[in-house]
Amino acid sequence: MACWFSATAIIPELTRDWDLTQSQASWLTNAVQLGFVLGALASSLVNLPDLMPLPRLITVSACGAALANAVLLIEPGWTAALIARFVTGMALAGIYPPAMKLMATWFSRGRGLAMGVLIGALTLGSSMPHLFRAASEGLDWRMVVILSSLGAALSAAIFGFLVREGPHAFGRAVFDPRRALVIFRNRGVLLANLGYFGHMWELYAMWAWFLAFATAAERGGVGPFGSPSLFAFLVVASGAVGCVLGGLLSDRIGRCLTTAGMMAVSGACALLIGFAFDGPAWLLAFVAVIWGISIVGDSAQFSAAVTELADPRFVGTALTLQVSIGFALTVLTIWIMPHIAAALGGWRWAFLVLLPGPVVGAWAMLRLRGLPEARKLAGGKG
Known part of the structure; x- marks a missing residue:
């Protein structure tokens, strides 16, 4: 997943070396999102994750991501x-959703925690380009791209040789595009x-533009952790802790309460972080890290809920x-953020x-909790 933000992490260098406008720079991130959307839609319309062996699909996709990123x-x-970048996004669509289904085949109980650990790994991987950039400061920006592609190639080898579907595999589907509707x-x-869509409205826009926010704060004299890149890495990477915490809570108190609670905290942080912009540095760091933990801590639980609520034959779809x-x-929110910042003067x-x-997401999950369908979630916990 390091290929996802490999270009985003080096936007300042690419803008300088390639003479990019701000709009062109933002589209290097949005192209990945669009590629992912198209790849995922095409995959769902032909029921690919329910037809093709999952380790094989992920292996091929990881190789594709590594090569496209290396361009x-x-x-x-x-x-x-x-x-x-668009092709990179399409390749990642063959990794992320199938990996969730693959993880679900290994767990009938404790699925929330298992999915939380998986999305925690996704979160950590997505944050790695910021760490690569911080660690290689002063070196050529190509180092970030090289390390990201090597990570994808390594994951392809792991899936190709070491991973198989678990004992709770879902039934194979037949080709039927109507199932998507x-x-x-x-x-x-x-x-x-609907809960997931509310969550996604917030998540990737924050991940994509937090480096710009951190850079602006440092220019104003508030720079936690020494550099904006390291600050961005720690904030995004802290989400791995949130994913595990969300998994533990979800299996104990239910998917609906966990997701609604996480979104309440992340929404509060989105509101409060502007007040912490001028410091002190410890306050900005505290709000940002809590936001990093909560903004993705519920992500896996929406997916776990779908595996429990959907027709078992078409869980992948x-x-x-x-x-x-x-x-x-996320394409809309990533695109609109710099325009909002420009309109607000920073x-x-x-x-x-x-x-x-x-x-909206918290409302949807609390609404779900009041329905009979909630008894299917987390072993009856809702």
Whole structure:
């Protein structure tokens, strides 16, 4: 997953070396989102995660992500780089949703924690380019791209040689594009998806633009952890702790309360972080890290809920459709954030535009908790 933000982490260098405008720079991130959406939609329409052996699908996709990401090394120019980032996103669509289904085949109990650990790994992987950049400060930006591609290649080897489906495998599907639409007639799945969409409205825009926010804060004299890149890494990476915590809570008190609670905390942080922008540094760091923990701590639980609510024959399709629509929303929020910042005269209050997401998402999950379908979640805990 390090390939996801490999270009985002080096935007300052690419902007300088390739003479990019702010709009061109932001599209290097958004192209990945669009590629992911198209890849996930195409995959769900043909029920690919329910037809193809999951380790094989993930292995091929990881190889594709590594190669597409490495195209940046030859400095192909903005248009070709945009296409390469788009292909990277398409390849990642063959990794993230299938990996969730693969994890679910190993657990009938404790699935929330298992999925939390998986999304924690995704979160940690997504944050790695910021660490690569912080650790290689003063070196060529290509080092970030090289390490990200090597990570994807290593994961392909792991899935290709060491991973298999678990004992609780879901039944194989037949090709039926209509199933992608039938999924949304399930009231429980619909509300779980609405919760996920609210969550996604907030998540990737924060991940994509926190480095810009941290850089602006440092220019104002508030710079926790020494550098904006290290600050961004720690904030995003802290989400791995939140994912494990969310998994533990979800299996104990239920999916609905856990997700609603996480979104309440993350929404509060989106509101408060502007007040901490001027420091002190410890306060900005505290709010940011709590936000990093809570903003993704519920992510896996929406997916766990879908595996429990959807038709078992089409769990892969349901998961892929869920994330494809969720990531389509991220295209809008990632695009709009720098425009909001420009309109407000800086990044301090820009994250307020993300607040409606967790508000709507928390409402949807609390609504789901009051329905009979909630008895299917977390062994009856809701």
